[in-house]
Amino acid sequence: MTRQSFPGTFRGVSEPRWLDEREARAWRAYNRMRVQLSAQLNRRLLRDAGLSLADYEVLVNLSDAPDGRLRAFQLGDAVKWEKSRLSHHLTRMQRRGLVRREGCATDGRGAFIALTDDGRAAIERAAPKHVEDVRRAFVDVLTPAQLDALDEISRAVLARLSADDGAGGSDPRVRGGGDRRRR
Amino acid sequence: MTRQSFPGTFRGVSEPRWLDEREARAWRAYNRMRVQLSAQLNRRLLRDAGLSLADYEVLVNLSDAPDGRLRAFQLGDAVKWEKSRLSHHLTRMQRRGLVRREGCATDGRGAFIALTDDGRAAIERAAPKHVEDVRRAFVDVLTPAQLDALDEISRAVLARLSADDGAGGSDPRVRGGGDRRRR
DNA sequence: CAAGATTGAGTAGTCAATCTTC
């Protein structure tokens, strides 16, 4: 949107457009914030309530749902994780007594994920302190204008991401030569 | 900065100040961007160059250093990881032939981490495409004003985070009762 | 004993393959 394609390039192969100073500064600062903010919130939540951020997200979504239960794929849509990650995570949470798996009557393939009493107690105990942590580190250091700006920024990036993931890639060039990581 | 402390609360214990609509919207949007953007960049870098974002960060820092080598703690300062994460990661990268560990002559405890020829080749091969990916998903969808806004936002958050991590916690209340996670 | 760094054990996440039901 902001810049035209580079004049004189040939099918994008030649000189990459490196980031200029403003761009690099914003990108670096954003990445530092991203890493440090998540780490701090995670550490505190774990220390104060014995939950990871991932646990918290699952529990919040379940506790907002009617009857404290959701189909697994609905929960997956809400948290935007890979199916397998969700499944593994629920297995661990089930082992800890926070959620329970229930079969679905109308669709034999389906699973309901339900909050247990312990799970509900855990999220209710954790939430006030966690919200305070989010306020202290994030919300309360930003002006309303900054909150709105960040919202718009996020939406712009997300719009591009879903446009690209729907389609094939960043563009149609095929770039065959990269060595795949051996596993 | 933006809001006063809640009138009628008693030592912060009573009603938590939940997020209002603007705050919640920004927080949710930011988190979606954070998760999806990293995931997409990671996936593409891995697919096209066989490197993870973590590998990339290490290699960039080394290739910017004189002689392509740094003391481990300098590298750690640059990437802001835990010492043990860095050490584990370097072990894996060493096994893949991307870096090499060298002893330090003047400090027997110290280790130098050096880029191998393969490591330098890998980062030089990966960088142009990765920068294009960052441009496409992030830099090029934002206006210069938005880039500057994000820079300021990040700095504000980071300033609060380092103030808090330097000190004891979010505030002096001790909150002893949370059940620690059993391991 | 503090700084620099590594190790081990356990938890978490990813990719690909699989299983079952629609």
Next chain:
DNA sequence: GAAGATTGACTACTCAATCTTG
């Protein structure tokens, strides 16, 4: 065969303990 979900194998990260040198 596609949707809903799980499994297995592997890679990655965290915390606490350890080792070594200053």
